[in-house]
Amino acid sequence: MAYQKHQQALPALGPGNQSFLVFHAFDGGKVARSAYIHAGIHADEHPGLLVMHHLGHLLNALDKEGRVLGKVTLAPYANPVGMAQKTFGHVTGRFYLESGENFNRHYPCIQQDFAAALAGFRFQKNDITAFKAAFQSLLARHTPLDPVACNKQHLLAEAFRHDLVLDLHCDTSSILHIYSATDQADRARRLARATGVKTVFLEEEAGGKPFDESYAKPWKHLRQAGLVDEALQGFSATLELRGQADVDDAVALDDARGILRFLAAEGLVQLETPHEVMPDEEICIYPLEGVAPVYSPATGIIVYKKQVGDSIRQGELLAEVVVMDAGLDTPRVPLYSGVDGVVVVRHHIKLVRAGQRVALLAGMTPLADRLPGGLLKDF
Numbered sequence: 001m002a003y004q005k006h007q008q009a010l011p012a013l014g015p016g017n018q019s020f021l022v023f024h025a026f027d028g029g030k031v032a033r034s035a036y037i038h039a040g041i042h043a044d045e046h047p048g049l050l051v052m053h054h055l056g057h058l059l060n061a062l063d064k065e066g067r068v069l070g071k072v073t074l075a076p077y078a079n080p081v082g083m084a085q086k087t088f089g090h091v092t093g094r095f096y097l098e099s100g101e102n103f104n105r106h107y108p109c110i111q112q113d114f115a116a117a118l119a120g121f122r123f124q125k126n127d128i129t130a131f132k133a134a135f136q137s138l139l140a141r142h143t144p145l146d147p148v149a150c151n152k153q154h155l156l157a158e159a160f161r162h163d164l165v166l167d168l169h170c171d172t173s174s175i176l177h178i179y180s181a182t183d184q185a186d187r188a189r190r191l192a193r194a195t196g197v198k199t200v201f202l203e204e205e206a207g208g209k210p211f212d213e214s215y216a217k218p219w220k221h222l223r224q225a226g227l228v229d230e231a232l233q234g235f236s237a238t239l240e241l242r243g244q245a246d247v248d249d250a251v252a253l254d255d256a257r258g259i260l261r262f263l264a265a266e267g268l269v270q271l272e273t274p275h276e277v278m279p280d281e282e283i284c285i286y287p288l289e290g291v292a293p294v295y296s297p298a299t300g301i302i303v304y305k306k307q308v309g310d311s312i313r314q315g316e317l318l319a320e321v322v323v324m325d326a327g328l329d330t331p332r333v334p335l336y337s338g339v340d341g342v343v344v345v346r347h348h349i350k351l352v353r354a355g356q357r358v359a360l361l362a363g364m365t366p367l368a369d370r371l372p373g374g375l376l377k378d379f
Contacts (some may be wrong), residue, residue: 003024003060003063004024004025005022005024005025006025007020007021007023008020008154009108009254010081010147010151010154011145011146013081013147014146017176019084019151019314021075021151021155022058022075022076022077023074023075024056024074025071025073025190026059026062026063026073027068027072028067028069028181030069031069032128033071033163033164033266033267034070034071034072034073034162034163035070035071035073035156035162035163035165035166035266036073036165037055037072037073037074037075037163037166038052038074038076038160038166038167038168039051039077040079040082041079041103041155041167041169041211042093042104043077043079043085043091043093043094043103044093044094044244045094045169045241046170046247047168047170047242047244047246047247047255048168048170049077050248051168051259052075052076052246052256053291054249054255054256054257056076058256058257059072059074059113059260059269062271064271065333066336067269068268068269068272068279069268069270069272070267070268070269070284071162071267071268072268072269073161073162075155078155078167079093079103080151080220080330081096081147081148081151082094082103083094085097089335095109098148099148101148102208103148104167105208105209105210106208106209107156107209107214108139108142108144108152108153108156109215109217110217110218111217113138113141113229114134114135114218114221115221117138118225122192123227126227126228126229131218131222131227131234132161134342135160139153139156139157139160140370149298155211156211156214159211159215159236162234164178164235164236164238164263164266165215165235166191166236166238166239167237167239168238168239168241169238169239170240170241170244171241171242171244171345172244173243173244173245173308173345173346173347173348174240174242174308174346175198175199175242175308176196176199176239176240176241176308177199177200177201177240177344178192178197178199178200178201178237178238178240179196179201179202179203179238179288180201180212180217180236180237180238181202181203181204181213181220181236182202182203182204182233183220183223183230183233184202184235184236186230187204187235187237188285189283189285191239192278192283193277193278193279194259194262194264194277194278195255195259195261195262196278197239197278197283198282198283198284199284199286199289199362200283200284201287202285202286202287202288203288203289206288206372206375207372207374207375208374212237213236215234215236216234236367237374239259241255243348247347250341252290260275261275269329273320279325288370289367289370289371289372290339290363290364290365290366290370291360291362291363292339292341292360292362292363293360294318294335294337294338294358294360294361295335295356295358296321296335296353296354296356296358297335297354298321298333299323299324299354300322300323300324300325301321301322301324301350301351302320302335302347302351302358303319303322303350304318304359305317306318306343307346308310308344309342309343310342311342311343312339312340312341312361314339314340315336315337315364316336317335317336318335318337318361319334319335320333320334320335321333323356335358335359339363339367340363340364340365341362341363342361344362346358
């Protein structure tokens, strides 16, 4: 049993105004594998923060009973700068107000440096310790000064110490879903089975340098070079915990238990009783290229005709927009589905403007305008 808590100071935003990252590490010392989990990169997405609270308590109990086998590190909030941003009482935690940058984009990416240096490292196959040391060495070449850039650097540095990485998010109003990479499909399915997620999106390259992809890319190079087996390849995924309003003790505790089931399946913790998982046939794997954002054609009040999780057919009515400043005889403006699939996300604020993304639909067929490298621009 070995528990440690440590803090990482960030550069001050102003005199007397310094933020800290907090990490809780449980290390059973019985197996070498490890996991890192955090929530709140988008600081206005709060379901994951409550899940982390419950997960910490569950791990603490397991640790006291000697049932943490590997190392599990938690960061209960991943973005203290964003959590402190408020505009007239509203947390504006998706974008950095100073620059307008999305807090989950533009993480330091060592992919190109790693590809160029791969031959020089002279790795032995499956030398996980050496791989992680190389990642840290290349990441250390980045020397950010800005507090947000430093925050990203520290999060990625912590992630590179681990074999499994989970980034907890949510959308505006949505079903549970997972984002991961096509070369990690088997482990993504394992995570989905453990957490009860029926909708999984896989991509070759999402683009924008989000946290999970910046972690995964050097591992992908190692896999392509034949230097690491699939079972030992570093794994990252984004777990989307429904919508922003879905902050509930019972739901969060159930989600935390699902994450524990995944850690148990990976051999990092030992649960007291056999853990049931969702049948594999209930999971639908979608290409991220087949996920279609839907934009409002008009400004007004949107009235949805489909709930999140509903199936939808191409050409079927999804919603209508009531145009408030039109004549009394003006009909509502309809929005139709462009895909056969499922409603994953709806916008929770019903006053919308023309051109605003109001929904996300998932289909099995890749769409012509959805190209690798630009798949997250509207998410």
